[in-house]
Amino acid sequence: MKRNLVAAVGVAAMMASVAACGSDGGGEAAKNPKDRKETLTVWLMVDAQSTWPELVKDVNDRFNAKYPGVKVNVQYQQWADKTKKLDAALSGDKFPDVVELGNTETMTYILNGALGEIDPKKYENSDTWIGGLKDTCSYEGKQYCVPYYAGARVAIYNKDMFKAGAGAETLPSTEAELTAALDKVQEKYGKDKAFSPLYLPGRYWYAAMSYVAAYGGEIATYDEGRKEWKAALSTPEAQKGIKHFVDLVEKYNHGDKTKDEQDHANVMANEKAALLYGNGWEAGSITDPAGNGNAELKDKILTAGMPGPNGKALPSFIGGSDLATISKSKVQDLGEEWISMFTSAKSQEVLASKNILPNNTKQLEPLKAKPETAAIAAAVPDAWFTPIAPGWAAIEKKEVLELMLLDIIKGTPVEEATKKADEEIDKLINEQS
Structure with a gap:
C-alpha cells in the first residue's frame, strides 16, 4: 500500500548531522576487507544471549575471518x-550500527529516518520472507530492515487436567468441543475458587483482536483514496469478535479479569489454569524452574492450534523481530553484511533447531510436521498484524485497546466502548509518533 512519507521529526532531525557511530573511521574507503579497521556495534535482545549464543559466536567468527581488523x-x-x-x-553520537527491533517497533524508526535502506536481493531466502515480518520493514516500496525470526500464539494446555476432567488429553479441534471440555474441567477442579479452566485475562488485547480477526473485523482500515487510516472497532464484525472474547473471559476466567497476560504462564505453572492462549515459547517457561516455572509439569504441558469461532482455527497475531542498520552509521555496509550472515539459511537452521520460527516460509515448512512446533508453525501463514500506520506506536503507548477492554469488563456496553476507542484511535493513527 502506498502512503506519503510523513515528514521526519524528532530523531529524524538528528539524522541530518554527520556523527560517529562507534566506528573508528575508514568506512568504504578501505576496499580490501583485510584493511578495514572499524568497530561494528550490534544491539541484540537478550534472547540471543540466553538461547542461541553459539549462533552469535559463529557469525562473528565468520565475519572476522573476512574482516579480521x-x-x-x-x-x-x-x-x-x-x-x-x-x-x-x-x-x-554513541549509537549502534545494527539494532534488533520488535516488528511492532519498526515503523516509528522508518518514519523517523533512523533506519538505513536495504536491498532484499543481498539476503538469502528474501523471496520467501514471512509476510508479517517483511511488511513491517517495508515503506513506499522500499525495505528498511531484515526479518529475523517469527512468533505466533497457540493454545497451551495441561494434558493431565484435560484427561482427568474431560476424558481426553488431546485438545479438541473445534470451539464447541473445547467449551464442552472446559465445562467438564471446571466441574473437576472448580472447588478451587482460584482455578480457571481457561485463563484469559480481560485486558489481553492480542487475544481479543484475534477474535476480531476471526469474524473478519479489523482494528483499522486504510483508505487508498484519502490516504489515511480509519478506526474500525465499532464495525459489526469487530464488535462481534470483542463480545465473543469477553464472553469467554466472563465464563472461564475465575481469577482477576482486569489483568493483562503478563503473568498467565505463572498462573498455569501454579496449576491454577488448564488452558491459556499464548506465545509458543511460553510452554517452556511454564516448566522452567529457573524462571518461576514448575518442573513437575514437564511433559504435561502441550501446545495445539487454538480453536476459534465458526469451526476454524483462531487467527494468531504474527510477532517476531527484525534487524536493521542505523542510517547515520558510517559502517552501514558492514552492518548489512553482518545481518546477511546472521539471517542466512545456515543461521536460520540454528533457530529452527531450537523450535524458534525462521524468517522464511521455506524453512518454516518442516516445523509444521514437528510435534513441538506444529501448532505455532501452522498459525503463521494466516496470522494477522496491527495496522502499519504512523501513529500505531502512540496507540499502544496510550493502551487504547487495553483500556477499552477494561471498560467492557467493568460493564460498559461493547458498542459504547468501541465507539470511544475508535475516536481515540482516529486522533492518533495518522500522526507521526
Missing part, C-alpha cells in the same frame, strides 16, 4: 527499556 561489539538489550535507550542513543 573489524571489532564486532555485541551488546545485549532488555525489551523493557530498549526503545528508550535507543532513542537516547540516536540523539547523540
Whole structure:
C-alpha cells in the first residue's frame, strides 16, 4: 500500500548531522576487507544471549575471518527499556550500527529516518520472507530492515487436567468441543475458587483482536483514496469478535479479569489454569524452574492450534523481530553484511533447531510436521498484524485497546466502548509518533 512519507521529526532531525557511530573511521574507503579497521556495534535482545549464543559466536567468527581488523561489539538489550535507550542513543553520537527491533517497533524508526535502506536481493531466502515480518520493514516500496525470526500464539494446555476432567488429553479441534471440555474441567477442579479452566485475562488485547480477526473485523482500515487510516472497532464484525472474547473471559476466567497476560504462564505453572492462549515459547517457561516455572509439569504441558469461532482455527497475531542498520552509521555496509550472515539459511537452521520460527516460509515448512512446533508453525501463514500506520506506536503507548477492554469488563456496553476507542484511535493513527 502506498502512503506519503510523513515528514521526519524528532530523531529524524538528528539524522541530518554527520556523527560517529562507534566506528573508528575508514568506512568504504578501505576496499580490501583485510584493511578495514572499524568497530561494528550490534544491539541484540537478550534472547540471543540466553538461547542461541553459539549462533552469535559463529557469525562473528565468520565475519572476522573476512574482516579480521573489524571489532564486532555485541551488546545485549532488555525489551523493557530498549526503545528508550535507543532513542537516547540516536540523539547523540554513541549509537549502534545494527539494532534488533520488535516488528511492532519498526515503523516509528522508518518514519523517523533512523533506519538505513536495504536491498532484499543481498539476503538469502528474501523471496520467501514471512509476510508479517517483511511488511513491517517495508515503506513506499522500499525495505528498511531484515526479518529475523517469527512468533505466533497457540493454545497451551495441561494434558493431565484435560484427561482427568474431560476424558481426553488431546485438545479438541473445534470451539464447541473445547467449551464442552472446559465445562467438564471446571466441574473437576472448580472447588478451587482460584482455578480457571481457561485463563484469559480481560485486558489481553492480542487475544481479543484475534477474535476480531476471526469474524473478519479489523482494528483499522486504510483508505487508498484519502490516504489515511480509519478506526474500525465499532464495525459489526469487530464488535462481534470483542463480545465473543469477553464472553469467554466472563465464563472461564475465575481469577482477576482486569489483568493483562503478563503473568498467565505463572498462573498455569501454579496449576491454577488448564488452558491459556499464548506465545509458543511460553510452554517452556511454564516448566522452567529457573524462571518461576514448575518442573513437575514437564511433559504435561502441550501446545495445539487454538480453536476459534465458526469451526476454524483462531487467527494468531504474527510477532517476531527484525534487524536493521542505523542510517547515520558510517559502517552501514558492514552492518548489512553482518545481518546477511546472521539471517542466512545456515543461521536460520540454528533457530529452527531450537523450535524458534525462521524468517522464511521455506524453512518454516518442516516445523509444521514437528510435534513441538506444529501448532505455532501452522498459525503463521494466516496470522494477522496491527495496522502499519504512523501513529500505531502512540496507540499502544496510550493502551487504547487495553483500556477499552477494561471498560467492557467493568460493564460498559461493547458498542459504547468501541465507539470511544475508535475516536481515540482516529486522533492518533495518522500522526507521526
